[in-house]
Amino acid sequence: MAGERVLGTSGVMLAMRQVSAATEHELAGELDALGQLVARRMRAKATKFRSLMAISVAMSKPEPLVRDIGPTVSYAAAQEEGVRPGGKGLPKFGDPEAADIVAWLRTKAFSGRSAPRPNSMAAVRADLELRDRYEGLAWHIRHHGVKASPFVAPALSELEGVIHVRLQAAAERALQQAGSAA
Numbered sequence: 001m002a003g004e005r006v007l008g009t010s011g012v013m014l015a016m017r018q019v020s021a022a023t024e025h026e027l028a029g030e031l032d033a034l035g036q037l038v039a040r041r042m043r044a045k046a047t048k049f050r051s052l053m054a055i056s057v058a059m060s061k062p063e064p065l066v067r068d069i070g071p072t073v074s075y076a077a078a079q080e081e082g083v084r085p086g087g088k089g090l091p092k093f094g095d096p097e098a099a100d101i102v103a104w105l106r107t108k109a110f111s112g113r114s115a116p117r118p119n120s121m122a123a124v125r126a127d128l129e130l131r132d133r134y135e136g137l138a139w140h141i142r143h144h145g146v147k148a149s150p151f152v153a154p155a156l157s158e159l160e161g162v163i164h165v166r167l168q169a170a171a172e173r174a175l176q177q178a179g180s181a182a
Contacts (some may be wrong), residue, residue, distance in 0.1 A: 025173065026177075041155040042054075042155040082149075105137060
């Protein structure tokens with residue numbers, strides 16, 4: 001046993017804590033880098049109307065080795081999964097929740113037209129037309145649903161192999177560092 005170190009129970013526990021702390025530190029750093037990589041990929045795949053969906057993609061750290069990455073806007077689930085027919089549909093036309101949909105519809109319905117003067121009859125007619133188009137869109141969604149436009153799941157599945165390899169490499173680096181320190 002010449003040259004070998006004999007560790008008692010407390011020595012083994014201390015060594016395990018060092019390996020665990022080094023591994024956790026190495027994995028946390030790699031998870032941060034991978035989280036940013038996944039978030040960038042999600043932003044690139046997100047729909048780009050006014051880029052609110054893409055801008056809302058964020059990463060949070062609820063626990064030391066957990067990263068929660070995804071969009072934070074309220075309509076993200078409907079965008080990712082679609083909407084089945086027969087559901088609730090859209091909010092009322094005047095609700096603040098409908099503002100994004102109304103803005104999108106305004107760009108689609110009035111493209112190529114000049115904006116009417118404020119407080120004119122043309123402006124009133126444009127508002128009524130916009131409301132009618134909105135109600136038509138709401139009817140269509142209630143009866144036909146909305147096709148899914150996933151971007152979260154495809155971004156994650158594209159990077160799944162990279163994530164696995166990089167996390168495994170980080171764990172191996174941590175074990176090598178702990179072995180060389182011992």
